[in-house]
Amino acid sequence: MAILTRVVGTAVLLLLALAPAAPAAAHDERDPVYPDGTGSVPTYRTDGPRLLVCKDDPADFASRIAAFPSEAKTRNQALFAECQRTGYRHIQAAVDAVRLPGTRILVLPGTYREEPSLASPPPACADLRAPKSGNQLYQVLSFEQQRDCPHVQNLVAVIGKRDLQIEGTGVSPLDVVVDAAYQRLNAIRADRANGFYLRNLTAQRTTFNAVYILETDGFVIDRVTGRWNDEYGFLTFADDHGLYTDCEAYGNGDSGVYPGAASNINANRGHQVDRYAIEIRGCYSHHNLLGYSGTAGDSVWAHDNVFTGNGAGVGTDSAFPDHPGMPQNHARFERNVIGDNNEDYYRYVRDGTCARPYAERGYEQGVVCPAVGLPVGTGVINPGGNYNIWRDNWVYGHKYAGFVTSWVPGQVRGDTSLRAQFDTSHHNRYLGNKLGVKPDGGIAPNRMDFWWDGQGRGSCWQSPSDAGAEPLALPACGHDALPAGLGSNRAIAEPGKLIKLYVCSDYSLGERRMPGNCDWYGARGLARIEVQWALGEALLLGLVGLALWARVARRRTGGPVGRRPTSRPLGDDGQAGRRMRGSAGWPVLLLLAGLAVGVFGTAAEATWWTPTGLLLTGLGWLGLGWSVRAAGRTGLGWLTVALGGFALLGALDRGLLMVPVTPIGPVWIRILLELVWVPWALLALRRRPAAAPTQPPARPVPQPTA
Known part of the structure; x- marks a missing residue:
């Protein structure tokens, strides 16, 4: 078995080597430095040094606060009067004036376009030497370059400040708007800004992120809205002691919420951990490509959030290069509402909308330009994560x-070491989720509850609802939340699903490239790549099997099928020939029926079609193999019988009980045997059967003479 695993693994690695280059990361950043972890989550402060920011149009300000409750209105009027005397007109000017840790910047209602930040850069910043991002749209600057040239990419830059709190004084986050007007990558960037607290404002219309927090130990995003950005609403990267609370994100081309490459504090632990690096609670992320995503989203605890109306609800992965903390591990999702994520934003790629300049795409009217490829209509996507827990979430209404x-x-992800090829998708748990049920008790089934490619060890799933799972036989979780029985131990995904993932991942927004034979982007029926492969395999095996049966039947009966034997080759007697003519057709009929049912099963996932097809195919192979053996082709006959045995084992594996312990599934062994069987059978068909020996003419019996 170990040798077989190596053979199959080598074949897979060759396939990967021939694949397109690893996808450029949706997020490119300098090589980050993790914080040392000695910080803490900052608390909201109402005292200490403060600076005020406001605009200088009294009439506009009055109209903005006119509908405020009296207490909030009175407070803002007093702050406006003070700000006119001693305050700043731009947020960045106040940030630059901060001298003491613990300072608060109060931003009064208004729209802040930060015009000084958009001025032409000084000569030293006009031509920086730095690598380009994977999509060639911006430079990847060092910390020193960000510090020295803060507005090349950022509208508001908080670089190296400690314990700074920026908050809007309005009633809602929409009362204070930081608007980049698609002229900067980031509306607000906090870089190595330990203790950063951002509260009660909106950041919008960037070519990258509304809010970006990098290499920071201790931050809070509190009642902040991030909307209409080309990629992320909130991106935090290589941070520790972070908290998102009561945030909202919508209209973003990648995800609303992205805690990527979070501090990898639990890398060598099991499921029992002391703390999480990032907590996300009470947020509402909707009408983005993804509600949440996190490449290397390590040690993240997301609970009591709502992810609805996106292309997909949640994605946490190990699928992009140049992110520290790979492979992704130890995310915990509890009591989140993940429902009705079915928005197909790829239509804006097809019709050319996403090829227009940013400001002309219509993000404000609901356009989203997908930064990455994913299966539309999915609640949770977990490509390559380890030790993740999904517990007590509402997951409903998904079309995929x-x-x-x-x-x-x-x-x-750019790691070519042999060990790294098999280090993902292990020890994930799916426990107590409300599948196909809304929080109010309404019924909204998923098309299927679980889709799994079969790879990974130590993972377990709760029982699906009536919507079922693909495959039907998932390793179950026991009462102790551990895998029941021997669990799974697969090093390699099922081949059909591996091909599908390989093809479907070839998406590019910049090149307007979407695989036409992938159901993620709308392909149906025979247009799907895995169905095409299944049909091709079925046609090849069916035709060769039918021809082999015809040859065997003719050989055993001594003439064309259906005619009475004219001779008795290979030692058959007349009675055996009659049995052959009467019964030898059933194996090939079962074989052809099983192959056809298997194709339908590939198209109709999470049904009994696939295991039923394998059962029929296996019985057909067994019967045909016995006939081939009896006809004198002993080696080919036993190989055909072996094909039948592994097809039956595959029916068990896909339908009733996943075969435990084995590092590869029965399907891989069956395919390897088919690669031997087809040319062997074709060679057997090319050989003319030996002619029946002719009897010498009988000698005349001498007649007695009189």
Whole structure:
């Protein structure tokens, strides 16, 4: 078995080597430095040094606060009068004036376009030497370059400040708007800004992120809205002691909420951990490509959030290069509402909308330009994560699947070591989720609850609802939340699903490239790549099997099928020939029926079609193999019988009980045997059967003479 695993693994690695280069990361950043972890989550402060920011149009200000409750209105009027005397007109000017840790910047209602930040850069910043991002749209600057040239990419830059709190004084986050007007990558950037607290404002219309917090130990995003950005609403990267609370994100081309490459504090632990690096609670992320995503989203605890109306609800992965903390591990999702994430934003790529300049795409009217490829209509996507827990979430109303779990070999993220090819998709748990049920008790089934490519060890799933799972036989979780029985131990995904993932991942926004034979982007029936492969395999095996049966039947009966034997080759007697003519057709009929049913099963996932097809195919192979053996082709006959045995084992594996312990599934062994069987059978068909020996003419019996 170990040798076989190596053979199959080598074949997979060759496939990966021939694959397109690993996808450029949706997020490119300098090589980050993790914080040392000695910080803490900052608390909201109402005292200490403060600076005021406001605009200088009294009439506009009055109209903005006119509908405020009296207490809030009175407070803002007093702050406006003070700000006119001693305050600043731009947020960045106040940030630059901060001298003491613990300072608060109060931003009064208004729209802040930060015009000084948009001025032509000084000569030293006009031509920086730095690498380009994977999509060639911006430079990847060092910390020193960000510090020295803060507005090349950022509208408001908080670089190296400690314990700074920026908050809007309005009633809602929409009362204070930081608007980049698609002229900067980031509306607000906090870089190595330990203790950063951002509260009660909106950041919008960037070519990258509304809010970006990097290499920071201790931050809070509190009642902040991030909207209409080309990629992320909120991006935090290589941070520790972070908290998102009561945030809202919508209209973003990648995800609303992205805690990527969070501090990898639990890398060598099991499911029992002391703390999480990032907490996300009470947020509402909707009408983005993804509600939440996190490449290397390590040690994240997301609970009591709502992810609805996106292309997909949640994605946490190991699928992009140049992110520290790979493979992704230890995310915990509890009591989140993940429903009705079915928005197909790829239509804006097809019709050319996303090829227009940013300001002309219509983000404010609901356009979203997908930064990455993913299966539309999915609640949770977990490509390549380890030790993740999904517990007590509402997951409903998805047109593709509630959960998708898949393998990500290291080659995809740029790691070519052999060990890295098999280090993902292990020890994930799916426990107590309300599948196909809304929080109010309403019924909204997923098309299927779980889709799994079969790879990984130590993971377990709760029982699906009536919507079922693909495959039907998932390793179950026991009462102790551990895998029941021997669990799974697969090093390699099922081949059909591996091909599908390989093809479907070839998406590019910049090149307007979407695989036409992938159901993620609308392909149906025979247009799907995995159905095409299944049909091709069925046609090849069916035709060769039919021809072999015809040859065997003719050989055993001594003439064309259906005619009475004219001779008795290979030692058959007349009675055996009659049995052959009467019964030898059933194996090939079962074989052809099973192959056809298997194709339908590939198209109709999470049904009994696939295991039923394998059962019929296996019985057909067994019967045909016995006939081939009896006809004198002993080696080919036993190989055909072996094909039948592994097809039956595959029916068990896909339909009733996943075969435990084995590092590869029965399907891989069956395919390897088919690669031997087809040319062997074709060679057998080319050989003319030996002619029946002719009897010498009988000698005349001498007649007695009189």
